[in-house]
Amino acid sequence: MSRAIVIGAGLGGLASASNLARQGLDTTLISQGLGGLQLGAGTVDILGYDPEPVADPLAAVGRASAPHPYSVIGPEAVRAGVEWLRQLLGPELLVGQEQANVWLPTAVGALRPTALFQPSMAAGQARAEAEWLIVGLSRLKDFSPALVAGNLNRTDLPTGGRLRCRPVVVDLEARPGEADSSGLTFARALDRREVQDRLIAALRPELRPGQSVGLPAVLGLNDHSVHQRLSEAWEAPVFEIPLPPPSVPGMRLNQALTAEARAAGVRFVNGSSVIGFEAADGRLSQVVTDAAGHPRPYSADVFVYAPGGFESGALTMDSYYQIKETVFDLPLHGLDDIENLITGDHAAPQPVFAVGLGVDAGMRPVDSAGAVVYENLHAVGSILAGAIPWHEKSGEGIALGSAWAAVQAIQEELK
Amino acid sequence: MRRMTADVVVIGGGSTGSGIVRDCAMRGFSAVLVERGDLAHGTSARYHGLLHSGGRYVVSDPESAHECALENDIIQRIHADAVEATGGFFIAMAGDDLDYADRWVVGAAQAHLPFQEISVAELFRREPRINRQAVRVMEVKDASVDGWQMTWGAVRSAQRYGAEILTYTEVTGFEISQGQLTAVRCLDRKTDQDLIIDTPFVINASGPWAGQISALAGCQPVEVVPGRGVMVAMAHRLVNSACNRLIKPGDGDLVVPAHTVCIIGTTDVKVDDPDDLAMPRQEVQQMLDAGEILVPGFRQARAMRAWAGARPLVKDSRVSSSDTRHMSRGMSILDHQSRDGISGILTISGGKLTTYRLMAKNIVDVMCEQLNDPRPCVTDREAVPGSESGRTYTVTHRLADRQADRLRDPVICECELMSRQMFLDLLEAIAEPSLDDLRRQLRLGMGPCQGGFCSLRATGLTCQSGHFSADKATAALRLFLKNRWIGLWPVLYGDQLRQAALDNWIMAGTLNVERLPQSEEVVL
Numbered sequence: 001m002s003r004a005i006v007i008g009a010g011l012g013g014l015a016s017a018s019n020l021a022r023q024g025l026d027t028t029l030i031s032q033g034l035g036g037l038q039l040g041a042g043t044v045d046i047l048g049y050d051p052e053p054v055a056d057p058l059a060a061v062g063r064a065s066a067p068h069p070y071s072v073i074g075p076e077a078v079r080a081g082v083e084w085l086r087q088l089l090g091p092e093l094l095v096g097q098e099q100a101n102v103w104l105p106t107a108v109g110a111l112r113p114t115a116l117f118q119p120s121m122a123a124g125q126a127r128a129e130a131e132w133l134i135v136g137l138s139r140l141k142d143f144s145p146a147l148v149a150g151n152l153n154r155t156d157l158p159t160g161g162r163l164r165c166r167p168v169v170v171d172l173e174a175r176p177g178e179a180d181s182s183g184l185t186f187a188r189a190l191d192r193r194e195v196q197d198r199l200i201a202a203l204r205p206e207l208r209p210g211q212s213v214g215l216p217a218v219l220g221l222n223d224h225s226v227h228q229r230l231s232e233a234w235e236a237p238v239f240e241i242p243l244p245p246p247s248v249p250g251m252r253l254n255q256a257l258t259a260e261a262r263a264a265g266v267r268f269v270n271g272s273s274v275i276g277f278e279a280a281d282g283r284l285s286q287v288v289t290d291a292a293g294h295p296r297p298y299s300a301d302v303f304v305y306a307p308g309g310f311e312s313g314a315l316t317m318d319s320y321y322q323i324k325e326t327v328f329d330l331p332l333h334g335l336d337d338i339e340n341l342i343t344g345d346h347a348a349p350q351p352v353f354a355v356g357l358g359v360d361a362g363m364r365p366v367d368s369a370g371a372v373v374y375e376n377l378h379a380v381g382s383i384l385a386g387a388i389p390w391h392e393k394s395g396e397g398i399a400l401g402s403a404w405a406a407v408q409a410i411q412e413e414l415k
Numbered sequence: 416m417r418r419m420t421a422d423v424v425v426i427g428g429g430s431t432g433s434g435i436v437r438d439c440a441m442r443g444f445s446a447v448l449v450e451r452g453d454l455a456h457g458t459s460a461r462y463h464g465l466l467h468s469g470g471r472y473v474v475s476d477p478e479s480a481h482e483c484a485l486e487n488d489i490i491q492r493i494h495a496d497a498v499e500a501t502g503g504f505f506i507a508m509a510g511d512d513l514d515y516a517d518r519w520v521v522g523a524a525q526a527h528l529p530f531q532e533i534s535v536a537e538l539f540r541r542e543p544r545i546n547r548q549a550v551r552v553m554e555v556k557d558a559s560v561d562g563w564q565m566t567w568g569a570v571r572s573a574q575r576y577g578a579e580i581l582t583y584t585e586v587t588g589f590e591i592s593q594g595q596l597t598a599v600r601c602l603d604r605k606t607d608q609d610l611i612i613d614t615p616f617v618i619n620a621s622g623p624w625a626g627q628i629s630a631l632a633g634c635q636p637v638e639v640v641p642g643r644g645v646m647v648a649m650a651h652r653l654v655n656s657a658c659n660r661l662i663k664p665g666d667g668d669l670v671v672p673a674h675t676v677c678i679i680g681t682t683d684v685k686v687d688d689p690d691d692l693a694m695p696r697q698e699v700q701q702m703l704d705a706g707e708i709l710v711p712g713f714r715q716a717r718a719m720r721a722w723a724g725a726r727p728l729v730k731d732s733r734v735s736s737s738d739t740r741h742m743s744r745g746m747s748i749l750d751h752q753s754r755d756g757i758s759g760i761l762t763i764s765g766g767k768l769t770t771y772r773l774m775a776k777n778i779v780d781v782m783c784e785q786l787n788d789p790r791p792c793v794t795d796r797e798a799v800p801g802s803e804s805g806r807t808y809t810v811t812h813r814l815a816d817r818q819a820d821r822l823r824d825p826v827i828c829e830c831e832l833m834s835r836q837m838f839l840d841l842l843e844a845i846a847e848p849s850l851d852d853l854r855r856q857l858r859l860g861m862g863p864c865q866g867g868f869c870s871l872r873a874t875g876l877t878c879q880s881g882h883f884s885a886d887k888a889t890a891a892l893r894l895f896l897k898n899r900w901i902g903l904w905p906v907l908y909g910d911q912l913r914q915a916a917l918d919n920w921i922m923a924g925t926l927n928v929e930r931l932p933q934s935e936e937v938v939l
Contacts, residue, residue, distance in 0.1 A: 039917070041925045108871065108892075109885060110927040136879070141825045141835070142868075144875025150885020155932050169879070180825035244868060244921045311916035317908040319703055319714040321696075342907050346900035347929070352907075353916060390924030 001026050002414050005287060005298055006266075007274055007327070008306035008314075009035030012381030012399035014257040015081065016304040018088075019407040021264035025414075028298060029261065030269045030289060035254060036308055036382075040395060041106075041114070041242035042217070042249020043121070044085065046078060046098055048113035048393025053158060057115050057397065058098045067333060067354075067386035070394075072361055073401040077408070081400030082116065089256055092224055095119050103158055105214060107143050107243050109151025111158070113393055118249050120219055120227040123212050124239035126152075128161020131211045133236075135203060136169040139181050142243045143216040145169060165214075170202040186218035187248040190226055200233040212237040217249050224252065269298070274327045284374045287327075302410045305365075306380035306403065309356060314383055323355055328377070331367040333358035333385035349391045356385035362409030363402050376413065378406035416609040421447040421579070423616040423782065424599045426586055426628055428452075429459035430562060430768050432620035433569040434775030434794070439618075440576035441797075442779065442790040447612055448570070448578065449601055451585035453852045455566035457689075458622050459768060460855070461724030462562060463646050463680035464673040465657055466490055466498055467769040468555035470505050470530065471664055473522030474515065479745060480526035486770045487556055489795045490565070493772075495802040497564035499809065501672055503557025503657035504538060508548040508708070511662050516551050519661060523553070530555045544653050544710045557657035559673045561808070562768060563855045568799035569771075575800060583939060584610065589617070589632045589760075596632070596759030604939055605847045616786065618778060619762040622727035623689035629762050634755040637762060641689040642726035644681035645698040647906055650717040650863045652810070653677050653710045660709065667705025674810060675830075675862065676719060679706045689725035694905040718906040719863060729764040746774050748781060758785070827876070828869035830862020838873060842882055849938050850874070850895035863911075865899050867918035871926070890934035896922070 002025050006017040009031035021027040046057035047070070054060045061078050064070035070078070082098045096102060096116035102125045103111040111126055132152070136145035145167035152165045174181040174189040181189075189195040203213070213230070217240035220226035231238040242249055262268070275295065276288035286299040307314035307327065315332075317323045321341075323332055334355035335341075341352035357365045363378040381399040382389055389395035425436045428450025439446035469483030491498050507516045523530050530553050538545060538552045570580050583604045590598035596617055601610040621628045626639040652672045660668040670679050682698045699721055706713035729747045746766035752758040761781060766774045776792040783789050798805065813832035824834040841853055850873055853859055859873055860866035874892040877883040883891060907915055922928045 036920075039920055045924075106926045108874070108889075108926045108928055108931060110931045112925075112927040112930075139825070141827060141872045141875075144872075144879040146881075147875045147878040147885050147888055150878060151889060151931055154886060167879075177822050179823050180821065242925055244871065244925060247925070309916060310913055311920060313913055317912050319718070319908050320700075321908060342904050344901070344904055346897045346904075350915075352912070353919065388919075390920045391929075393924070393927075395920075395924065 002302065003300040004028070004302045004304065004410070005030060005300040006304040006306060007031070007287070008308060008381065009033070009270070010306060010308055010381060010399065011037055011257070011396055012403045013304070013306035014261050015084070015400055015403040016306060016380055016406055017266045018257070018261045018264045019084070019403070020304070020410065021261065021266045023407070023411060025302070027265065028267045028269060028300070030272055030274060030287070030298065032271070032273045033312070036312065037254040037257070038247055038250045039245045040247055040250045042118055042247055042253055043104070043114040043242070044082060044094070044096070044116035044396040044400070045393040046082070046115040046397030048101060050392065053113060054101055056099050057101055061397065061401070067358065069359070069384040069386050069398055069402065072359060073398065073405050077405040078397050078401035081404035082397070084404065085400060086116065088260055089253070091119065093118055093252060093256060095122055105148065105152055105241050107148060107216065107241050109148040109155070111155060115397070118240070118252065120217070120224070120240045121249070122239065123237035124214060124241065126157050126163055128157055128159065130163055132163055132165040132214050133206065133208070133211045134165050134167045134214045136167065137186065137216065138169050138171045139174065139179055140183065140186055140216060140218070141180065142183060143241070148214070148241065168206045170199070170206070172199050172202060182246060183216065183218045183243045183248055184221070184246045184251070187221040190218060190220045191223045196226060196229060200230060203234065207234055207236060212239065214239050214241055216240070217242045217247070221248055221251060277328060279374060282374060283376050301376060302413065303377045304380055304406055305377060305383070306399070307383055309382040310353065315356065317352070323352070325357065325383070330357055330365045330373055332356065333368070349388050353388045354386055356383050358385050361405065362412070363406040364409070378409060380406050416611065418611045418613070419447065420613045421445050422614065423618060424449060424612050424614045426617060426619045427621035427624070428454040428566070428570070428580070428582060429457055429620065429622055430455065430566050430569070430771040431622065431763060431766065431774055433566045433573070434771045435618050435620055435778060436578050436580070437569045437573040437576070438775040438779045438792055438794050440573045440578035441793050442783070446573065446578040448573070448580045449584045449586060449599070450582045451604070453582055453855060454570060455563045455855065458724045458727060459566055460562040461646070461722050462644070462768060463669060463671045463678045464559050464561065465669065465671045466558040466560040467767065468503055468557040469526055469528045470503070470523065470553065470555040470557065470659065473526050473528055474518050475664070477522050477526040480522065480528055482773060483769050484526065484528045484556070486773050487558065489772060490560065490769065491558060491807060492805065493795065493798045493802060494560070494565045494568050495798065495805050495807045497561045497568055497802070498807050499559040500807045501557065501559050501656045503555045503659060504542065505553040505555060505659045505661040506538065506545065506549045507551040507661035508546060509550050510548070511660070513551070515663060516661050519553065528555065542654055542656065542658060544712070545658060546709060546711055551661065553661065557659070559657065559671055560768070561673070567856060568801055571801070572797070572799040586628060586631060591632065591757060594756055594758060596757060615759050616782060617760045618782065619760065622764060623725040625727060625729065625762050625764045629749070629751065629760070632751065632757060632760055634751050634757065634760070637749060638730045639764065640728045640730055641686050642728050643684045643686045643692050643723050644726060645694050645702060645721060645723045646678050646680040647699060647702045647706070647718055648676045648678050648720045649713070650676060650719040650911070653713065653716060658709055667702050670706060670709050674858070683726070686725065692723035692725060694721050694723050696905060699905050717863070717910040718908065719911055720865065720902040721905045722902050727764045746777070748778055750781070752785070827872045828859050828862065830864055830869070831858040833857050833859050833869070835876065838876055839880055842877060842880060850891050851898055860895065860899060864914060864918065865903055866895060867914065867921060870895050884936065886934045887936040887938060889931050890936055891938045892928070893934070894938050
């Protein structure tokens with residue numbers, strides 16, 4: 001039985017590990033932290049801007065040119081990766097399509113393009129003259145309904161026209177006596193019917209016929225039907241608006257994906273950083289983690305490296321402005337204009353964040369001449385060079401597409 | 416147009432101007448302070464935060480050192496809430512000129528500077544991160560002082576004595592009749608309204624901008640040579656006390672703990688325009704190298720932010736020698752009566768934050784002399800509002816407050832433990848504030864996340880409380896993030912770069928702040 005090591009517990013790592021395990025590989029997932037899904041919006045962004053707003057993200061992926069990672073990942077891998085996730089999560093947790101972006105509201109009242117989203121967000125698709133009641137919770141500090149409603153009201157919709165939003169605040173105690181509860185605390189509370197009932201009662205006097213109700217994305221962590229229950233009680237469409245971390249929609253995806261990986265037989269090694277590796281003849285043979293007490297080696301036949309970018313510490317810049325990939329010291333791409341990687345222009349995307357690994361079609365890191373570094377090492381997700389995913393809204397598309405491409409390449413390799 | 420009257424108008428809301436308006440008000444003059452931006456938004460807060468013991472000057476200028484020692488005591492008393500009594504050390508390293516240490520001891524005795532020599536073992540016990548190459552150590556009364564807090568303290572005291580403080584008010588000209596100043600013309604930048612203040616006397620305390628102000632009065636050019644100093648704040652207190660090198664004063668020979676951070680300073684490069692203080696990477700690198708000498712491993716620690724201040728150095732050959740008795744060391748008073756034939760205007764420049772009160776006393780003494788109205792200075796006799804208890808600041812001061820109110824008041828900025836009520840109270844008290852105006856008093860967004868989480872909450876509160884429309888709140892958020900970036904990008908490496916990536920995932924990825932509609936309203 002071939003053995004696989006996956007490094008990283010974000011979307012790319014979990015997708016790679018599950019698929020490798022389902023294909024019969026003895027798969028171990030090593031992660032330093034809890035993975036990046038809980039930091040995001042809990043949607044599947046494929047491509048929102050290129051740089052103009054994108055209507056059909058999959059078509060736009062097909063038009064990508066080097067050095068964008070989509071130019072090597074390709075639309076088919078993205079489609080297949082997204083399809084896998086859709087099948088896995090089912091319509092209870094994921095709806096939408098990869099050929100059409102929708103515009104969903106954010107927690108500052110901007111609109112944001114995404115391809116697939118949770119059904120609890122679906123009623124937030126913006127359309128002209130829609131009347132929205134934007135509901136804040138007085139003990140939740142990350143969501144100001146006045147800001148959200150005010151900004152939405154002054155936004156020209158991509159499809160024309162404007163929304164009509166009204167803010168309201170209700171008081172809901174998530175934990176007795178607590179004035180400062182996190183989104184996660186609210187979500188756990190709202191898994192309980194008693195708390196749902198209190199929310200239903202608190203908002204009822206504010207409701208007007210014909211309005212949809214927008215709430216911060218805290219409508220249950222384990223119970224994915226809370227939004228439906230509220231909607232039935234209020235006789236109004238209900239939608240969630242994602243918050244800054246900790247992201248409850250992101251945690252829902254993380255829970256489902258982690259459960260799938262465990263069901264597929266993936267072994268998890270959490271809380272461990274990879275601090276070294278062994279390689280010979282252009283192949284990796286093992287990685288070493290900093291387990292408590294002593295370094296611990298893990299040998300495998302194939303390796304998937306899905307550690308994230310600068311945000312996770314996989315890429316670092318030292319005080320002399322030298323950038324490194326920290327685990328394998330792989331060659332970096334995107335360093336051509338090294339003096340201007342970070343600029344004083346706050347509004348501009350910073351080129352440093354497009355620095356990362358260049359890969360071949362099998363997601364194997366390559367050097368500047370295009371030569372593969374290790375035959376059995378594949379890189380996945382936001383460590384890839386050539387894109388700033390938060391800026392163009394492509395994080396999950398790159399993760400799923402590159403994971404799919406890496407898994408395909410590994411299958412070929414092991415034939 | 417608005418019109419008002421005052422005995423004296425003070426120009427410049429830095430520490431010096433605030434000290435002068437307080438001094439004038441306490442002597443019974445009706446005084447108005449005009450400041451084109453916010454209080455202490457210039458040099459008075461863009462420094463390393465050291466309240467000098469005088470140790471830095473004992474060799475080069477013992478009289479100046481003596482002044483510092485006296486003022487240090489006074490400031491710790493009257494501005495207790497702005498001062499953290501950290502103490503300080505002067506540390507000679509192996510390889511340093513050890514004769515300098517001997518000269519320092521002689522100078523310190525001459526300057527009547529309280530100090531004692533301690534063992535290096537004692538130093539390492541109290542400062543475990545300091546370079547093990549230390550060979551000789553002098554303990555002094557250096558302290559850490561918050562320039563904003565101190566300036567606001569002086570201003571609140573002045574207000575109590577009837578002074579008027581006009582921020583975001585820019586001087587646009589002077590009215591002078593037969594060689595005598597009669598009025599100051601101003602523009603209220605927030606309302607775009609003109610203001611004329613009838614007054615027989617102006618004290619120009621605009622620091623590096625003093626030349627621009629005196630030119631408006633038609634004075635002979637006052638040559639201000641702004642000296643840029645770059646400082647870097649590290650996200651931890653790598654030292655517990657102000658740690659100076661015991662060498663001839665130079666660049667980057669000092670690390671000062673301030674609140675939850677420590678600051679290394681500073682460079683000194685002459686620049687043309689005090690409004691344009693670029694921070695070249697090479698000067699940032701110079702500070703990091705200097706930090707490495709005092710605290711090995713400095714470069715591996717997390718740099719959080721850099722800033723540059725403009726030293727207000729005046730070169731003026733026309734300073735009359737008869738004025739020197741009024742002078743504090745390093746400070747110049749220009750009498751525009753003898754110099755330019757215009758009575759009723761004095762310009763003060765130079766000096767240091769530690770001796771701001773003494774500088775204020777000296778120039779108000781000159782004014783009293785010119786007005787032939789001697790009134791004694793009493794600014795050293797009374798603590799400013801907030802410092803009455805005499806208890807100096809401690810870095811944990813907000814912990815107890817948040818522990819007490821945690822069940823009723825959310826924490827909006829976790830790094831700096833700023834509560835919602837603190838924010839709302841100040842929002843209520845200031846007309847048309849920017850988030851930076853609020854930050855300077857509350858420390859909102861000044862911790863490691865540099866606004867990644869709290870700026871959104873603060874923006875939401877301005878809107879939710881009804882103070883700002885969503886349009887204006889968005890403009891305020893954009894300005895705040897832009898201003899944070901100015902100090903971030905020159906030191907963006909290591910964990911702070913990692914933080915910036917996380918902040919971007921939030922601001923751009925989840926919230927799409929960058930694609931919010933542009934605002935019609937403007938925030939200054």
